[in-house]
Amino acid sequence: MPEELLPRPSDVGVNPPPPQRRQIANAFAASLSGTALEWYDFGIYSASAALVFPVLFFPDSSSAAAELFAFSTYAVGYISRPLGAFALGRLGDVIGRKQVIVLTLLLIGAATFVIGLLPTYGTIGIAAPILLVSLRFAQGVGVGGELGVAPLLSSEFGAPERRGLWCCAPQIGPPAGNLLANGMLALLTVSMSHDAFLSWGWRVGFLTSAVLVGVGLLIRLRLEETPVFRAIRDKGESPSAPVREVFSTERRGLIAASCARVGPDVTYALFVVFSLVYGTKEAGFTSQQVLIAVLIGSATQLVLIPLAAALSDRVNRRRMYAVAAAIAAIWPFVFLPAILNGSFVVLVGGIVVGLGLHSFMYGPQGAFITEQFSPRLRASGSSLAFAIGSTFGGAMAPLVFTALLSWQGTWPLLAVYSALACAVTIAGTLWLGRDYDAEEERQFAESLL
Template sequence: MTTLSDVQPTPGGADESAEDRRKRLRTVVAASLLGTTIEWYDFFLYATAASLVFNKIFFPDTSSTVGTMLAFATFAVGFVVRPVGGVVFGHVGDRIGRKKTLALTMVLMGVATALMGVLPTTAQIGVLAPILLLLLRVLQGFALGGEWAGAVLLAVEHSPPGKRGRFGSIPQIGLALGLALGTGVFALLQVVFDEEQFLSYGWRIAFLLSLVLVVVGIVVRLAVEETPAFREVEHLQQRSTAPFKQVFTGRRNIRNSILGLLSRWGEGAAFNTWGVFAITYATGTLAMNKVSVLLAVTVASLVMAVLLPVSGLLVERHGAQRVYLAGIAAYGVLVFPVFALFHTGNLALFGLGLILVFGIVHALFYGAQGTLYASLYPTEIRYTGLSVVYQFSGIYASGLTPLILTSLIAATNGAPWLACGFLVATSVISVVATVLIRPRDLHL
C-alpha cells in the first residue's frame, strides 16, 4: 500500500521548477486556509446564533433554559449528520480526488447558511420555522462532514519534505479564524443595531455574508492542483473500492480507528466548551455583556490562529503524537482553574481564562491533530479514515457537549463544578487513547 512518505519527496513532479513549486504551495495554502475559514465561519455562525438569537425567535414559547437547550439540540443535529457526510464525501474523495470534493462541500455549506439568513421565524410561519432550521442544519452538517479531512489532506499531501507539521496546522488556523470572524461579525452587528433590530433582521446579515465568501473560496479551491499522493494512487491504480469498509478491516486499521475516535473526545469537548458554551454561560448564567463576551471569544480565537503554526513547528521537532498529548493533558489540568476564573463574573478574568485555555492550550494540540490523524491511514483510504475519526467522534465529543454542560449546570443551580468533572473525564480518556497509539502503526 502507498503511504504519504512514498510520494512526498517530489510533490509537484520531478520536472517542477522552484518558482512553480512556490506558486503551487501558495495556492495550496490559500485554498486550504480560506476554504476552512469560510466553512467554519458558516458552521459556527449557527453556534453563536443558537446562544443569542435562535432560542428567542425559533423557540420563543419556552423558558430561557429550555429554549437554549432546544437551540443547542438543533446545533447537535449538525454533528449527528456529519458522519454521514464524512462517509459519503470520504468515499468520493478517495475515489475521484480531494479537489473536486472540497469544491462541492463548500457550495452545499454556502447555500445552507445563506438560506438560514432568509428563514422566516416562528412568529411568522409557526412550527414550520424550527423544522426548516433543523433541515438546513442537517445540510450544513452533511457538507462539513467532508470538509475537514479534505482540507487537511490538501495541505499535508502537498507539503514539502520536513514541513508536514506546519502544513498540517494550516486547516486548523481556518477553524480559529472562522470562529473569530463569526463572533466578531455578531459583536459588530450588536453594536450597530439595537436589540429589537438585531433580533428582527440584523443577525441575518452575518448569514447572507456567507454567499460572498463562498464565491471567493470556490474560485481559489478550483485553482489548486490535485494532491501528489492521490495522483500517485491513481497512477498505481490503487484506489480503494470500499474505503469505509477498509477503515475497519485489519487489526492496525481497527486499532487506529478506535484510538483516534477516543483521542478526539477531549479536543471536541474543549472547543465546544470554550468556543460555544462559554458564550451562553457568560451571557446567561453570569449575566455578562454580550458584546464584551463575543469580543473575548474573538480575541482568544485570534490568539489561537497566531499560535497554531507554532504547534506545527513543534510537531516537526517532537512529533505530532507528543505535541497532541501534551496539549490535551494541559487542557484537563486547567478546566477547574479556568472555570473558577469564569465564576467570578469578572470580564477581565473571563477573558484571561479564555485566552489561556482556548487561545494558547487549544492551539497546542489542535495544531498537531491534523498531522497525527492523517498518519493513521494509508493514502488510498485516508480521506475516509480522517472523516470517520473526526466526524463520528463529533457526535459525542462536540455536538452534545453544550447540551450536556447546560444540563449539568442547571442541575447544580448554576455551579460549574460537575460540568468541570465531565470535561476533565474527556481529557483523561483522550490522554490514555493517545498514549496507546503505536508509532509502528502510523503511515507517515
C-alpha cells in the same frame, strides 16, 4: 512520479524548487480559505444558537428548555457529520481531493445562506425550527466531508517530515472563521438596538456568507489535484470501497484518531460556545463582553495553531498532543469559578489560555489523524475519525454543559465533564496512536513508481 511525493529526510528545512513552492502555497491557501469560510458559516450558527435561536425559533419554551432546543440544533450539525464522512470522505479516495472540497463548500454555503432567509416561529410556527434543523443537518454533512479531506490538500504537496505544518491549514480555518463570525455578530449587536438585531440584524451574518463562499470557491476551483492522489489513481490503486477497508483493516487507527477529537472538541465548545451562556447567565457579563473575549482568544489561535503544528514536526507529535490534553483537563477547574467575580480581564485571560491549550491539540491534529491511516485510505479514514470524534465530542458538549448547569446550578460538574473528555483523548493518543514512520512513507512512494 512527482519528486515531491518521495520523503526526503535529509532535505528537511531546505526550500523546495519554485514550482513545488507555488503548488504548496496554492494548496495551503485553498485549504485555509475554504475551511475558514465554512467555519464562518458554522460559527455564525453556533453563536446564534446561544443568542438568537432560543427567542426566535423556540419561544414557547422556558429559558433553560429553549437553550437546550437551540443547542440541539447545534448538535445536529455534528451528528450529521458521519453521513458526510461516508458519502463525501470516501469520494476523496475515489474521485479525488479537489472535487470533494468544492462540493463541501457549495453545500455549507447554500445551507447557511438559506438560514438567513428563514421565517421564524412567529411567522410559520413549528415549520421554522424543522427547517432550521434540516439546514443545520446539511451544514454538518458538508463539514463531515471537509474535515478529513482538507488536511490532505497541502500536506500531500509537501514532504511528510513537515506534515504537521502543512496539515494545519484547515486547523487555522476554524478560529479564523470564528473570528469573522463573532466579529460580525459583535459589530451587529453594538451597531443596532437589541430589538433590531432580533428582528432582522442577525440575518446579515448568514446572508454575507454568499460573498465569502464565492471567494473560497474561486480559489478552490483553480487548485490542482494532489500528487499523491494522482499517483495512486495512475497506478490503479484507488480503493473501490474505502470505508469498508478502513473498518476491516485499520480499526486501531480509526479508534485512536476518533479519540483524539473528543477532548479538543469539548474544550472548544466550552470556551467558544457555552461560554456565551455561562458568562452571561452565571457570571453577569454582557453578550458583547463575552463575544469580545472569544474574539481575542480566537485571534491568539491564529498564531498558536501554526506554531504548535510546526513544533509537532520537531518533537514527538503524539506525546505533545497528550500533554496539551492533560493541561486542558485541569484548566476548567480554574476558569469556571474564577470568572464568577465578574472581572472582564479574568474572562479574557481565561478564554485565551483555554483556547491556547486547545491550539496545542488542534494544531497537530490534522497531521496526527492522517498519519493513522495508509495513504490510499486517508481521505475516508480521516473523515470518519473527524466525524465520529466530533459526534461524541462537539455534538454533545453544549447540550451536556447546559443540562448539567440546569441540574446542579453550579460549575464543578462542567469541569469534570471537560476533564473526562480530555482523558479520552489522552488514552487514544498514547495507547492506540502511532507515530509518523518515514520508512513506511518511503516504501509507499517507491511502490507507486
